[in-house]
Amino acid sequence: MAELIVFTCASGKQCSHIIPLLYRDPPLFKFRLVVHSESSLKSLSSQYPDAEVVRRNLGNPEECSEIVDCAAIVYFIGPTFHPHEAQFGFNMIDASVRESRKPNSKLSHFIFSSVLHPEITKLLNHDRKRQIEEYLCESPLKYTILQPSHFADNAMGRLLSLKDSPDPVFVAAHDPEVAFSFSCLRDHAEVSEKIIRERSKHFYATYQLASTWPMKYSEYVQSVGQVLGKTIKVQQMPCEEVVDMYCSLVFGAKKEVDQRFKDGPERLLLYYNKRGIVGSPSVLEWLLGRPGTTPAQLAASLLS
């Protein structure tokens, strides 16, 4: 019988790459896709007609119990820059523990897509994930923690839109001379699929998941420029403007954003202007049996 797999933030970037890899295998899995907004409820219901798409509040413990009811696998992603992200994670872990204790429970795996270096306490969105990781490690659940880095996909649309520009200029959100190890959504999805399918081999593992060695943001931009056959000029946007841009992208263009939600992007940009997030791509290479996707390869594949 098909096993039920639950995804939170099912409309987000990560799930948009993970779910299609598993959805094509209906005899193996049934899907419960958890969304927050009415618009995502509608779009996912039409995109995945065989899935159960539900709108639930991760802040409500009873609703978290409904989310994990009869689940075999829970794949938890927390919402971007949400001040209650840690509590959402605790609620989902508590609900999964209760589920695992039911007679004839099927629950066998809790996967948490966290972030590279959750121990960076200067970053609120990392520190909130550190607390979830701690809570999960101390729970009786069989878990796997995935730690993706800054996604190369984030700025790829803006970069590729320069392909017909005679004098391309990329406006960077932070200091372009700071280095990052980039992740790639499709690599992250492929690792997630492998972990879901192989399951027990990955119990109690925490995987640092970068697709590249550290590279300066300017090198990332130029590597995509080479694919476009262009030299791209890089300018830097003022920090306050980037915070507003991030807030409108994440929380909605027209909304007045509560300071508790703004704190995350403000701290992130202060940090990214001085330090990047770096890690080794070797773990991802070991898991996938191939090197991670470079930004240039990602750009080339999106253009083809």
Ligand SMILES: NC(=O)c1ccc[n+]([C@@H]2O[C@H](COP(=O)([O-])OP(=O)(O)OC[C@H]3O[C@@H](n4cnc5c(N)ncnc54)[C@H](OP(=O)(O)O)[C@@H]3O)[C@@H](O)[C@H]2O)c1
């Ligand atoms: N961006 C990066 O480079 C990066 C790198 C590593 C880790 N991360 C982490 O990835 C996570 C986000 O995943 P993503 O990038 O796949 O998502 P995303 O593309 O940023 O989309 C945001 C998701 O959050 C959901 N959401 C918004 N408010 C919510 C709430 N109050 N309760 C429950 N869900 C809510 C949205 O659902 P609706 O559509 O229904 O509103 C949507 O699915 C964050 O925790 C972030 O820190 C990001």
